[in-house]
Amino acid sequence: MIPFNKPYCSGRELKYMEEVCHSMTMSGNGDFTKKCHAFFEQRYGFRKCLLCTSGTDALEMCAMLCCLKPGDEVIVPSYTFVSSAIAFLREGARLRFADSGANNPNVTADEIEPLITERTRVIVVVHYAGVACDMDPIMALAEKHNLLVVEDAAQAVDSYYKGRPLGSIGHLAAFSFHETKNINCGEGGMLVVNDERFVRRSEILWEKGTNRAEFYRGMVNKYGWCDTGSSFLPSEFNAAFLWAQLEQMDDIQQRRKHIWDIYDRMLRGKLETKGIQMADIPDYATNNGHIYYMVCPSLDVRTQLMGWLKEHGVQTTFHYLPLHTSAYYKDLYEGKPLVNCDRYGDCLVRLPLYYELTDEQAETVARLILDYFEL
Numbered sequence: 001m002i003p004f005n006k007p008y009c010s011g012r013e014l015k016y017m018e019e020v021c022h023s024m025t026m027s028g029n030g031d032f033t034k035k036c037h038a039f040f041e042q043r044y045g046f047r048k049c050l051l052c053t054s055g056t057d058a059l060e061m062c063a064m065l066c067c068l069k070p071g072d073e074v075i076v077p078s079y080t081f082v083s084s085a086i087a088f089l090r091e092g093a094r095l096r097f098a099d100s101g102a103n104n105p106n107v108t109a110d111e112i113e114p115l116i117t118e119r120t121r122v123i124v125v126v127h128y129a130g131v132a133c134d135m136d137p138i139m140a141l142a143e144k145h146n147l148l149v150v151e152d153a154a155q156a157v158d159s160y161y162k163g164r165p166l167g168s169i170g171h172l173a174a175f176s177f178h179e180t181k182n183i184n185c186g187e188g189g190m191l192v193v194n195d196e197r198f199v200r201r202s203e204i205l206w207e208k209g210t211n212r213a214e215f216y217r218g219m220v221n222k223y224g225w226c227d228t229g230s231s232f233l234p235s236e237f238n239a240a241f242l243w244a245q246l247e248q249m250d251d252i253q254q255r256r257k258h259i260w261d262i263y264d265r266m267l268r269g270k271l272e273t274k275g276i277q278m279a280d281i282p283d284y285a286t287n288n289g290h291i292y293y294m295v296c297p298s299l300d301v302r303t304q305l306m307g308w309l310k311e312h313g314v315q316t317t318f319h320y321l322p323l324h325t326s327a328y329y330k331d332l333y334e335g336k337p338l339v340n341c342d343r344y345g346d347c348l349v350r351l352p353l354y355y356e357l358t359d360e361q362a363e364t365v366a367r368l369i370l371d372y373f374e375l
Helices: 013-021 031-044 055-065 083-089 109-115 135-145 196-206 212-216 236-247 249-267 299-311 339-347 359-372
Strands: 048-052 073-077 094-098 120-126 148-152 172-176 189-193 293-295 348-350
Touching: 013 236, 031 048, 031 189, 031 236, 048 055, 048 196, 048 236, 055 083, 055 148, 055 172, 055 189, 055 196, 073 083, 083 094, 083 120, 094 109, 109 135, 120 135, 135 148, 189 196, 196 212, 236 249, 249 359, 293 339, 299 339, 299 348, 299 359, 339 348
Parallel strands: 073 094, 073 120, 120 148, 148 172
Antiparallel strands: 048 189, 172 189, 293 348
């Protein structure tokens, strides 16, 4: 069986975690946490980075920093993981779900603008498959209406929009280091703060509502309860594991993009004759090799294709079930039909893509797909 995903280990994770065992700091915000923060801040120019225990935690911190009030509205894609929405719902926001674009699952300014009302406070964008949303028109909308923009960059590490790193464009951003991501520590995430207004409060929220971070920097002579917050920072073991991955980031990215290119070279230009929509990477975006996906012409075709691949030892999956039609939210949804979102929910299929997938295995997957469609 060729699995859909296999988490990558560089070989140094256990060494660094053993170092933590012999250190004086295991609970978090130690040397490895600081190394990870510095890596992202220096490599990508993020104003402030804070590791979290998950991408969901990072999004929850984003929602808390937005200071939402009951009745405030947040525009969020329907085609995304539930964390993109529930973080804001828990802060009392009313969700306004946006459709995806026709060419790829990302939201567009054209889909966002009609949803803006006098109660709108935040726009959430999700860079699906690590491919950038068209951010300039979205940021222009936000500036026009005085809105905050949160980038859900869970899949978008080391990916760019017009030369700018994803996660650096919105006021706030969230990354994930879940085991399915390019860079992982089992479970992990990171909050990025690009707006100076939120820097100090982000540390307080991160440290259970206290100014403990300022205390350890010697800025105050004692620390106490200052605000709401939670235990968002991960243990130093997670940070040590992540640091081993970050040291190998360029190698990991190169390998994943190489596998992506094998699929694309073998499949693009052939499957379109069978009504397949191939992964779209606009000129303004880069590809970080996170997901190789195809959009089948119907749910039946996708189901049959996935079954065929499983019979031949290949595990595939789909991604996502639209949030506006979910069991939890469908009775609350009052918007228009989200045609593109529903199509991706029914028809998108993801192929295996991980560091240790061999060239031969990737070629086998591609040939099986061509065989299924008799190409």
